Amino acid sequence: MLSGVKSLVMGGREVWPLVEGGKGVSATNHASAGAWALAGGVGTVSAVNADSYDSDGRIIPQIYRAATRRDRHEELIAYAIEGGVQQVQRAYDIAASELKRGIGAININVLWEMGGAQRVLHGVLERTKGLVNGVTCGAGMPYKLSDIAAQYGVHYYPIISSARAFRALWKRAYSKAAEWLGAVVYEDPWLAGGHNGLSNAEDPRQPQDPYPRVAELRATMRELGVPESVPIVMAGGVWRLDEWSNWLDNPELGQVVFQFGTRPLLTQESPIPDAWKQRLFDLNKGDILLHKFSPTGFYSSAIRNPFLRSLEARSERQIAFSTAATGDHQFALDVGVGSKRYFVTRDDLNRARAWHGEGFTEALKTPDNTLVFVTPAERTTIRKDQADCMGCLSHCGFSAWADNEGNSTGRLADPRSFCIQKTLQEIAHGGDPDQNLAFAGHAAYRFASDPFYSNRFVPTVKQLVDRILTGA
Secondary structure, three states: OOOOOOOEEEOOEEEOOEEEOOOOOOOOOHHHHHHHHHOOOEEEEEOOOOOOEOOOOOEOOOOOOOOOHHHHHHHHHHHHHHHHHHHHHHHHHHHHHHHOOOEOEEEEEEEOOEOOHHHHHHHHHHHOOOOOOEEEEEOOOOOOHHHHHHHHOOEEEEEEOOHHHHHHHHHHOHHHHHHHEOOEEEEOOOOOOEEEOOOOOOOOOOOOOHHHHHHHHHHHHHHHOOOOOOOEEEEOOOOOHHHHHHHOOOOOOOOEEEEEOOHHHOOOOOOOOHHHHHHHOOOOOOOEEEEOOOOOOOEEEEEOOHHHHHHHHHHHOEEEOEOOOEOOEOEEOOOOOOOOOOEEOHHHHHHHHHHHHOOOOEEEEOOOOEEEEEOHHHHHHHHHHHHOOOOOEOEOOOOOOEOOOOOOOOOOOOOOOOOHHHHHHHHHOOOOOOOOOOEOOOOHHHHHOOHHHHHHOOOOHHHHHHHHHOOO
8 A cells, every 4th residue: 555545534534535526417327336345445425317217227318308308307317316326226236334333435426507406405315314315516616515514414515626616605695504515625727537627727738747736726715724634536637546645644735635536437447438437448648628619608618529529619610790780790691591691801801612512501699709610410409409408407508598587598509519418318318428528637648558458458446546556
């Protein structure tokens, strides 16, 4: 075992300083979380539209039959609660022998900006009392997380990307339920997979060293009176613990725990399909893209596969327009818009005509007074996906759904984005990993060179945990 690595008490449980990152729609489930907890770590069930099962143990497809978005949203919440409950129960059963001894833990992960997040949390926690140790939550500012956790007697693990964010959460809400704060998760916005917490003041092209940011977080926690026993969980870019040896037993940082999001994708218990697992072996450095195509409005990191490349190309086929001839916009657009009158620059008119000649014959308006050019087939898919929206997010840029009285963001639906629920469900249940969004951290290219994975070896969770504890 690597020197400096030792078990600790977190959330009232004795655990190794290893947390399984909770990943999106069905990318962590009962099998992976239960195995991680059984190995003495913190297993994390994704409670984001989790799968539920019929009496024969088969996954129940999440099919939406209601005619309206509001009613489909209710179907989504029902699926989410039932799936979350079943996943927690199954995970607990796998690790029960250790959990009953006070070793290991089962957490659930939710996105604060997912549709109906608070209702889903209440629904899952109400039916899993005594099984869930804590709730990990990010993607937004989850002020009410502490209140909900305290109501059910579980710990809460807020995901933040700066000391400033934690200070705001503590002062507004968390100080009132301080005893239930299990840990603070620092998720590096440049290195972590999935949605990231880059602020407007931070440059996505200029990564910052996480050490001073985490040191600032610990200093802020001390200033606010947070006990030293509350660890900081380092998430994003963690591959080998020996690369973080200066973080262990470090008085400036205090207790540090490490979250692994990408490496657990490639285990025998990982629920992602084999085609996705095999794709991970073939990544090169730079194959992960930090992008802003997500309908959440957040930056996120995923494999730069044909799916993401098509979104990049779509946005490149974009021109600004005016509804009246003004300034440089003196030329009437004569392709892609039918009888509608839009005025563009001479250069953009020529570009639009060239795209039209290549088959991108449909121009779609964006909320930013631009037009993007797509094929007729793309237009049909975009419009259908927007119409089929079931409100999986609290605010969706792609469909303009919002979880408010009018169920609208008040902005035009954005054809430069995509239906995130559709693609994450597809890739998690056998869809082509090149034609769907495939979240991954920026260290995912290391599967190809790490000797542990030689000859495309896929370990069990126990084998992976044992390997990590050696430092490798």
